Amino acid sequence: MQVPAQFRYEKASSVEHALTLLDRFGAESRVVAGGHSLIPMMKLRLAQPEALIDINDLDELATISVEQSTLCIGALVRHTDLLSSALVGEHFPIFADAERVIADPVVRNRGTVGGSLCQADPSEDLSAAFAAVRGEAVIQSADGVRTVPVREFFVGPYQTVVEPGELLVQLRVPIRSSASAYLKVERRAGDWAVAAAGAELRLADGVLAETGIGLTALGAPNFHASEAEDFLTGGPATDERFAEAGRIAARHCNPIADQRGPEAYKRHLAATLVDRVLRVARTRWNGLHPEEEAR
Amino acid sequence: MTAVEQPETPLGHGNMRRKEDARFIRGRGTYVDDVTLPGMLHGAVLRSPYAHARIVSIDTSAAQAHPKVRAVITGETLAGLNLAWMPTLSHDVQAVLATDKVRFQGQEVAFVVAEDRYSARDALELIDVDYEALPPVIDARQALAEDAPVIRDDLEGRTDNHIFDWESGDAAATDDVFASAEVVAAQDMLYPRVHPAPLETCGAVADMDAVTGKLTVWTTTQAPHAHRTIYALVAGLPEHKIRIISPDIGGGFGNKVGIYPGYVCAVVGSIVTGKPVKWVEDRSENLMSTSxxxxxxxxxxxxxxxxxxxxxxxxxxxxxxxxxxxxxxxxxxxxxxxxxxxxxxxxxxxxxxxxxxxxxxxxxxxxxxxxxxxxxxxxxxxxxxxxxxxxxxxxxxxxxxxxxxxxxxxxxxxxxxxxxxxxxxxxxxxxxxxxxxxxxxxxxxxxxxxxxxxxxxxxxxxxxxxxxGPRKHMDILGLGMADGAELRVHPTGKAVLRLSCQTQGQGHETTFAQIVGEELGISPDDIDVVHGDTDQTPFGLGTYGSRSTPVSGAAAAVVARKVRERARIVASAMLEVSADDLEWEKGRWFVRGDVEAGRTIQEIALAAHSDLELPEGVEGHLDATCVYNPPxxxxxxxxxxxxxxxxxxxxxxxxxxxxxxxxxxxxxxxxxxxxxxxxxxxxxxxxxxxxxxxxxxxxxxxxxxxxxxxxxxxxxxxxxxxxxxxxxxxxxxxxxxxxxxxxxxxxxxxxxxxxxxxxxxxxxxxxxxxxxxxxxxxxxxxxxxxxxxxxx
Structure with missing residues (x-):
């Protein structure tokens, strides 16, 4: 049996209490929510925090709501709740697409949205999904609250802008007219992505007024494909341009070879998945706006 | 979904729900890791991070100083007991704990015994091993290259990585066929290295009783009797003082046939500390070091x-x-x-x-x-x-x-x-x-x-x-591949079948009861199958190679037929006719030509234990034993x-x-x-x-x-x-x-x-x-x- 090293355990009773505990235990403490990344790492002794601060009782972080035309997803929202939320599904189907292929029901019942983003695993699906829809991260500390675009949230693999003493409390996504989707290639149900892509788009007068493309496990800076987005935005949503956007995304990402595949294959997947996911998003847009079907 | 119909228990072969499932689906199985003994200590194995390296030195002093550590065992400790190496099932030797070199990543280097499994694991990090890395042989296709590093320099005279050449068939006749064939197709193909990955990993609880000198080992084994004999040969312990218990096993698939270094370390740990020692590997250890x-x-x-x-x-x-x-x-x-x-x-x-x-x-x-x-x-x-x-x-x-x-x-x-x-x-x-x-x-x-x-x-x-087998062609370390079985029929006609093989999830407790049920006309519900304990079962080579039903299943049928023949003799006394005049229908012997005049197997079982005067050939019960050597x-x-x-x-x-x-x-x-x-x-x-x-x-x-x-x-x-x-x-x-x-x-x-x-x-x-x-x-x-x- 894998057993972790010794650690101290504290249960937070409120956000303020959690922040106090984070201050007290400093940089060697870790927040535990669903624990589906941290606890395995501790059991393998890849992580040996001195203290765990359990935030599972902070119900105020476990809600999904709309405030001032913004979708607000608490950091402690479980994957399964994001998956089953009609509110989220109505505005951003990309999340249901992504959640359906994240791990398995057991993990989704416990794992949290905030935990996934803070883990910042390069293969994590929600990071790309939030990057695609240009979400914002709300980070709280004893000094107050700050908001960081998800596209600036990640510093590198397994690293975020959340500093010691800070807690990610909420993800926010402005609600607007849009369509979105997410596609993933995996070796087996529940496996981390070989590669995945998410897309969000809005059409106006037959041209793409807004395009968001998220990339997972492809080494894209901050999980998105800005060059491909720039290429698309302002032009029509045609098959040819989607294919070209895929090629651009493939050129600009930085996948690494591992047992999930060689680099050339992953670049090929980047092109294929970006192309395909844009088409899915376009189909959804057309379903919502039959009167102005995209050309 | 449609409900699965609960089949009634057949009087022999047929669909029937598994008798063992009630305890498994209620979480009442007893696996090795469920075994807890008074005073039991816990072991953990330190493993090599290198695939190939010379061991320069091992410093265990810090681990020894850990307040909850009771023993630290290294290859040197084992060498003193002549246990640093053990025979494999293929007439090679394998390091129990490395002494000279490590030869694969994950190889066993040291064993810590501590008061709890957390401390045992903590103490591993306190052992300081100085390795000198050596070039490894990873690609099998390069193993016989002239400049390939020699892995087994422990074997005298070994200058390459060649183990054996073996051939089968007629080379010349085959070459002739190919030489004149109209079409020849060739293909290279790899069947890659895979792992059985049973749900339950391998482990053992070893308990050496210093007073009686008896060693009891609860262990994940598909072949408890073979393990007992091998422990006797390896450790020089008298075989009657060794008891191997294979409790519920969470899947084997061949992973639990051999003896692993961890088992031997648990035994040595118990001998050294005088306490029972449990060692259960984790998932990574299972994948990286076992078969x-x-x-x-x-x-x-x-x-x-x-x-x-x-x-x-x-x-x-x-x-x-x-x-x-x-x-x-x-x-x-x-x-x-x-x-x-x-x-x-x-x-x-x-x-x-x-x-x-x-x-x-x-x-x-x-x-x-x-x-x-x-x-x-x-x-x-x-x-x-x-x-x-x-x-x-x-x-x-x-x-x-x-x-x-x-x-x-x-x-x-x-x-x-x-x-x-x-x-x-x-x-x-x-x-x-x-x-x-x-x-x-x-x-x-x-x-x-x-x-x-x-x-x-x-x-x-x-x-x-x-x-x-058959045993004349097939043996493992000289032990012929045949299986024993014992069948006891209690006075009330309920039965206990004792088998040498060991289920790992295949449903032996049901299937073998059904085999006996079919032969004797006793309900499988009334037949207990006992297996996995060398003190309670006859000798046999174990469960692997799909051999349980072909070999132990045959033994169960044969031993049941022996019981049936003993019952015939008792029935002849009960019915006061010659045994030759009796006929069998499932569950009873009756007088040929007079179907009404008969006795059920249950009646006969009671009579066999009663004051009935028994004829020659039956001493007092229906019980029988056999060894089945497949033809x-x-x-x-x-x-x-x-x-x-x-x-x-x-x-x-x-x-x-x-x-x-x-x-x-x-x-x-x-x-x-x-x-x-x-x-x-x-x-x-x-x-x-x-x-x-x-x-x-x-x-x-x-x-x-x-x-x-x-x-x-x-x-x-x-x-x-x-x-x-x-x-x-x-x-x-x-x-x-x-x-x-x-x-x-x-x-x-x-x-x-x-x-x-x-x-x-x-x-x-x-x-x-x-x-x-x-x-x-x-x-x-x-x-x-x-x-x-x-x-x-």
Whole structure:
């Protein structure tokens, strides 16, 4: 049996209490929510925090709501709740697409949205999904609250802008007219992505007024494909341009070879998945706006 | 969903729910890790981070100083007890704890015994080992290179990594057939290193009683009696002072046949501390250090006529055995039963040669439901037949039908000397093709190809050879492969069957009660099956190679028939007639010609313990014992059809359908048979599509957790479509042949054949397992991956 090293355990009773505990235990403490990344790492002794601060009782972080035309997803929202939320599904189907292929029901019942983003695993699906829809991260500390675009949230693999003493409390996504989707290639149900892509788009007068493309496990800076987005935005949503956007995304990402595949294959997947996911998003847009079907 | 009907308990063979499931589904099983003894201590193993390194020094002082540590054992400690090395099941030696060098990543280096498992694990980090890294041998194809580092310099005179050469068949006759053949197709193929990965990892609780001198070991073993004898031989302990208890076992698949260093360390830990010591490995330890399977690099050639009559097979194999030759197989078969590679076909000649080599990887090699390497053999021949079909432009099902052995050829002596007991192969293949509606599938495929969609249909036929011995041909470390059985019938007619073999989930407690029930007419509910405790059961070689039903199942039937004959003598006294005048119907003896005058087995059992004057031949009860020495192997067979959809752009494979027609002879409990087939098919999908233990150039294991070593889930498995034919084994007392491994043996070839068939528009003739999306895509690009090495 894998057993972790010794650690101290504290249960937070409120956000303020959690922040106090984070201050007290400093940089060697870790927040535990669903624990589906941290606890395995501790059991393998890849992580040996001195203290765990359990935030599972902070119900105020476990809600999904709309405030001032913004979708607000608490950091402690479980994957399964994001998956089953009609509110989220109505505005951003990309999340249901992504959640359906994240791990398995057991993990989704416990794992949290905030935990996934803070883990910042390069293969994590929600990071790309939030990057695609240009979400914002709300980070709280004893000094107050700050908001960081998800596209600036990640510093590198397994690293975020959340500093010691800070807690990610909420993800926010402005609600607007849009369509979105997410596609993933995996070796087996529940496996981390070989590669995945998410897309969000809005059409106006037959041209793409807004395009968001998220990339997972492809080494894209901050999980998105800005060059491909720039290429698309302002032009029509045609098959040819989607294919070209895929090629651009493939050129600009930085996948690494591992047992999930060689680099050339992953670049090929980047092109294929970006192309395909844009088409899915376009189909959804057309379903919502039959009167102005995209050309 | 429809409710599954609860079948009534049959008076013998038939569908019946498993007697053992009540405790398993209620969480009341008792596995090794559930065993807790007063004063018990906990062990943990320090393992090598290097694949190949010299041990310069080991400093255990800090670990010894840990307040909760009771003992730290190193190779040096063991050397003092002459236990640093132990014999393997293949007449090699294996380090228990490394003394000179480490030879694979994850090899056992030191053992800590502490008051709890947390402290034991903490103390591992306090042991300071100074290693001098050595170049490793990772690619088996380079193991015999002239400049390859010599791994086994512990063996006197060893100057290379060669273990053995073994051959089978007639080389000259085969060369003649090939020289004059119209068509020869050749293909290199790898059956990669995979792992049985049972749900329960390996472990032991060792308790040496210093007062009685008796050693009791609760341990994860498929062969408790063999373990007892080996402990006696290795440790020099008297065998009557050793008791091996194999409690509930959470899957074995061959992973729990051998003795692992951790078990020996637990025993030594108990001797050193005077307390019971528990050691249970974690998942990574299980994957990285215990018995792997396969790792056969094969070159196969098939000779045929232009119209598709197969004439011969010629095969060369490079077998990667890891750092110690620890394969578990009968002594005379260093390549297991790979010799049955001629498969299910009528050939003129065949020959194979196998060369075993050492590499810097974990030892093992015969595991994972492989029937002693028949998995590799079946994969080889079934892929070669498809390669031939590809070259000839023939339908692979038609090519098989044309070449299958015919029913009138049985018993059939193969070109490599195996005597197939019985079979009707064309009927099984026809049944599978009918069940799949093969012509409709081919028509659908043609339509889809026109649309640019890739669909594949894979056909595989297999012949298994299971149920080892006979003892004169088959032994493990000199122990002949025969099984004992004891049957006691209590005065009230309830019975206890004691078996040498050990279930790991196969349902022995049910199946064997049904065998006895069928023979005696006692309800299986009234028969307890006792197994897994050497103090309570007769000697036998254990459960692996699908041998429980062919061997112990036969023993159960034979011992029940002995009881029946004793009952006949008692009944003759009860009815005051000659025993010769009695006839048996299930459950009772009656007087020939007078059906009313009879006694049930229960009445007879009570009489046997009563004041009845017993005639000669019965002393006072019905109990009997026997040893069953099988006259031959049994030969189950089957025909499989797999249908896949392949997304050639992403490489993703979906197994859409799987049709499996199995013939395992007489089915004792069809429900259990089907369950075994379901599990094996899932295994096959896993091996074909995702399971592999690859190594990087430094010898780092790239499959050391379930995040990297992928097992299939229900999401990858279609709803299995099963069929059956029944060809009884002529030499088995009840005609049963064994089923445990059939599906694992036969299904990988069907899945791979299906994927390769789907990739035919890309000109793909072969691709190595596992066919992950990356491997499929790469094959379609004409740049196939080497799946046993790190992908770069």
């Amino acid at each position: 792997f399977a396969r790792d056969y690099h094969m070159h196969g050639e098939i000779a045929a006529t232009k119209d598709g009559r197969i004439l011969g097979l010629r095969v060369n194999v490079l077998a990667d055995h890891g750092a110690f030759n620890g394969t578990a197989q009968p002594t005379k078969f260093p390549a297991g039963f790979f010799g049955v590679f001629t498969g299910s076909y009528d050939l003129e000649a065949a020959h194979c040669s196998v060369t075993g080599v050492y590499t810097n990887k974990a030892p093992g090699g015969v595991a994972y439901a492989c029937s002693f390497r028949i998995t590799e053999a079946v994969y080889l021949v079934e892929r070669l037949v498809d390669v031939l079909a590809f070259d000839l432009g023939m339908d692979p099902a038609e090519l098989r039908m044309k070449n299958l052995l015919r029913p009138e050829q049985f018993p059939y002596r193969s070109k490599t000397g195996w005597e197939y007991d019985s079979g009707d192969y064309p009927t099984a293949l026809r049944a599978a093709l009918d069940l799949a509606d093969y012509p409709a599938l081919r028509a659908e495929q043609a339509l889809k190809r026109e649309r640019g969609e890739q669909m594949g249909i894979g056909v595989a036929f297999f012949t298994e050879a299971v149920g080892a 031959n192997l049994t030969y189950p067979f089957g025909a499989y059809v797999c249908v896949v959809d392949v997304d050639a752009d992403t490489g993703q494979v979906t197994v859409r359908r799987f049709v499996a027609v199995d013939d395992c002879g007489v089915r004792i409990n069809p429900m259990i048979v089907e369950g075994q087939v379901h599990g094996g098919l899932a295994d096959g999908v896993g091996m074909a599509l995702m399971q592999v233990m690859a190594f990087d150039e430094d010898g780092n294991h790239l499959g050391g957790s379930f995040m990297d070593y992928l097992l299939p889930t229900s999401m990858e498995c279609p709803s299995w479509e099963l069929g059956e034919t029944v060809t009884p084994s002529p030499h088995h007392p009840i005609g049963a042949k064994g089923i445990g491994e059939s599906a694992t043996v036969g299904s990988p070839a069907a899945v791979v054949n299906a994927v390769v068939d789907a990739l035919r528009p890309f000109g793909v003739r072969h691709a190595d397992m596992p066919l992950t999306p990356a491997a499929v895509w790469s094959a379609a690009q004409g740049t196939p991956l080497r799946t046993d090495l790190a992908i770069t």
